[in-house]
Amino acid sequence: MSRSSATRISICGSRPPSGCAARRLASRAQLEEFLGRLQEVGATEHVFVVGGDPAEPEGPYASSFDVIHTGLLLDYGVREVSIAGYPEGHPDIASDVLWKHLEDKSAAVSEQGLDAVILTQFAFDTDPVLAWIDQVRQRGIDAQIRIGTPGPAGIKRLLGFARRFGIGANAMIVKKYGFSLTNLMGTAGPDTFVSDLAALLAADPDTGNVKLHFYTFGGLKATSEWAARFVAARS
Secondary structure: OOOOOOOEEOOOOOOOOEEEEHHHOOOHHHHHHHHHHHHHOOOOOEEEEEOOOOOOOOOOOOOHHHHHHOOHHHHOOOOEEEEEEOOOOEOOEOHHHHHHHHHHHHHHHHHOOOEEEEEEEEOOOHHHHHHHHHHHHHOOOOOEEEEEEEOOEEHHHHHHHHHHHOOOOOHHHHHHHOOOOOOOOOEEOOHHHHHHHHHHHHOOHHHOOEEEEEEOOOOHHHHHHHHHHHHHHOO
16 A cells, blocks of 8 residues: 555644555554554654555455554654544434444554544634534543534535535535635635634633644645745734
8 A cells, every 4th residue: 555645734834644544454463554554654653544446355454443443653763643523414424323333443542552633624613613612621631622624625625525525505605705606707815714713712711722724725836825824824
């Protein structure tokens, strides 16, 4: 398996996690080969383990929990494991199943002495994000949460990803985010969403450790430049 190419950046400039799709692994040996190659280039400290897209697993791992449960991550120098979170649910997975998976994965990571980070699907609306964070904390999960945020990108492209992943994007929501469904030719950035989210988090200390995680739908360069401008304008 080739090295994973990270396509996300953090607003604080930290190294993005290397991705591992459980359902695409054909065997334990392939998982070890993958982790070994990451270790060779010093890229195993932060790993993002997800289930992956295939409807049927290509090997013994049906979920990210199965990969975490092998105990191999620690053997290859992993120190932090990122797991997926879905503030607006998942189009193919029931809500109660999502919560059970999140609880089980968080516990499995902690039991191995590893740090856990929850990386969420992107969102256009702060309301479901805050409600979901509250539920995470009420369930006793205190891991750092990184809220998925699209970097600047074409509006049609953003809406296409939203439809694909079941993200709420009706006229009221996208207007609140900062663009209109009647003008799809332009580019939209997350300025309003990020500013509103920061204010809401500051007003509720019980939300705990929450940061941002950028999806670079419009390109890595455009996202990094936007992040630099946004931080500079508020410093």
